[in-house]
Structures are given as structure tokens and as C-alpha cells.
Amino acid sequence: MKLKSKFNIQIAADGSSASGKTTGAKLFSKKYGIKFLSSGLLYRYSSYLIIKNKPSSERIFLEKKFKKFNLSHLKNKNLHTPEISELSSKIAKKKEIRGILKRFQKNFVRRNRKVCIEGRDIGTVIMPNADIKFFFTCNLNTAAKRRFKDLKKKNPKIKFAEVKKAMRIRDNLDRSRRISPLIKPKNAVIVPTDKLKNIKGMINKMSNVLESVIKKKYGS
Numbered sequence: 001m002k003l004k005s006k007f008n009i010q011i012a013a014d015g016s017s018a019s020g021k022t023t024g025a026k027l028f029s030k031k032y033g034i035k036f037l038s039s040g041l042l043y044r045y046s047s048y049l050i051i052k053n054k055p056s057s058e059r060i061f062l063e064k065k066f067k068k069f070n071l072s073h074l075k076n077k078n079l080h081t082p083e084i085s086e087l088s089s090k091i092a093k094k095k096e097i098r099g100i101l102k103r104f105q106k107n108f109v110r111r112n113r114k115v116c117i118e119g120r121d122i123g124t125v126i127m128p129n130a131d132i133k134f135f136f137t138c139n140l141n142t143a144a145k146r147r148f149k150d151l152k153k154k155n156p157k158i159k160f161a162e163v164k165k166a167m168r169i170r171d172n173l174d175r176s177r178r179i180s181p182l183i184k185p186k187n188a189v190i191v192p193t194d195k196l197k198n199i200k201g202m203i204n205k206m207s208n209v210l211e212s213v214i215k216k217k218y219g220s
């Protein structure tokens with residue numbers, strides 16, 4: 001069911017690592033023909049470039065790269081290695097790097113009538129006036145199992161305990177940083193994803209929220 005072309009709708013989807021926000025927000029966006037952006041990939045791509053090029057000034061280097069950046073640059077790259085994940089949460093603490101990525105995200109919102117962005121600070125910083133703010137939650141053990149299953153496909157030697165530990169550290173860094181920390185935005189709709197099998201229920205819940213917002217905003 002695609003939304004009418006005249007509709008303007010902004011949807012923020014925030015949550016911790018492997019909380020199901022990418023799966024949920026992506027499927028949901030596809031269902032309604034909403035432009036989707038995973039903002040974590042911008043942090044991951046920046047880390048990938050830093051690891052590859054070891055620039056002396058990360059700010060100057062990334063500013064240059066993001067002038068020419070488009071979403072096709074994210075394709076065909078493995079941006080989910082443990083090394084990239086670790087560096088992403090470190091660079092995410094830096095104001096000047098967040099500023100560069102914020103500019104791209106704000107442009108993405110301006111260019112599209114219907115947008116859904118998933119990340120950590122979408123409902124608080126990138127789209128503070130979003131029509132809908134979803135906040136995904138999942139206990140660490142379930143989220144780590146989910147991430148472990150994915151990572152094992154590429155690296156059969158990876159250990160569950162290591163994955164879980166790295167996720168705990170990264171989530172703590174994301175929650176405790178001074179700039180744009182991961183927090184539940186005011187009036188956010190909580191989407192619990194601890195029960196792995198219930199993707200359909202999750203999409204239904206998100207759809208009900210969207211349909212009631214559309215009714216309020218456009219009366220149909």
C-alpha cells in the first residue's frame with residue numbers, strides 16, 4: 001500500500017545495536033514506498049574510509065569525501081566488521097564528524113517527501129519534528145545472538161562472548177556520550193523486538209501508528 005504522492009511524512013527510528021530497527025524500518029518503508037536511510041551506514045562508511053586512508057585530519061578528509069558522496073558509495077562493501085563497528089562508535093563522539101554526517105541527513109530529508117531514517121539521534125537531532133518517532137528496544141543477550149548469527153556467516157571463528165562484549169561497550173558509549181546520545185525521544189512509540197519471530201507483528205504495530213497519523217494529518 002503506497003502512500004499518496006502529496007503526503008509529506010517524516011519517520012524517525014532509533015534504538016541500540018541490533019535492536020531490530022534496520023529490519024523493521026526497512027520493511028516498513030518498502031511497504032509504504034517511503035525513502036529509507038540507515039544512518040549507521042554513514043558512520044560505518046566514514047570509519048571504513050578512515051581505516052583505509054589513515055588521514056591526518058579526519059575532519060578535512062571526510063568533508064571532502066562527503067561533498068561527492070551518494071548512497072551508491074555504500075554498496076558492495078562489508079561495513080559490518082567488528083573493527084568498523086568499534087571505530088564507528090568512537091568517531092560518533094566527535095562533534096565535527098557528526099556535523100558532516102548531519103548535513104547529508106538533513107539534505108536527504110529536504111530532498112524527499114516521505115522519509116524514514118534509522119539511527120540513534122534521528123528523533124532528537126536529525127528530525128526533531130518527525131511525524132512519528134519509533135524507539136526499538138531489545139535485551140542485550142537477544143540482540144547479541146542476532147548480531148552473532150549475521151557475523152558468523154562471514155567469520156565462522158567469531159565468538160559469541162566477544163560479540164556480546166563489543167555490543168555492550170558500543171551501546172554504553174552511544175548512551176553516555178555528550179553529543180547526540182542514544183535516548184528515547186519524547187512521545188516515541190516503543191517497539192520491543194525481543195521476540196525474534198514476530199517481525200510481522202512489529203510491522204503491523206508500526207503500520208497502525210502510521211495509518212492513524214495519516215488520518216489525523218490528511219483525514220484519509
Ligand code: C5P
Pocket residue numbers: 017018039040041043044085088089090092118119120121122170174
Ligand atoms: O546502527 P549501526 O550499528 O550501524 O551504527 C554504527 C554506529 O554508528 C553506532 O554504534 C553509533 O556509534 C553510530 N551512530 C550514531 N548515530 C546514528 C547512527 C549511528 O552515533 N544516528
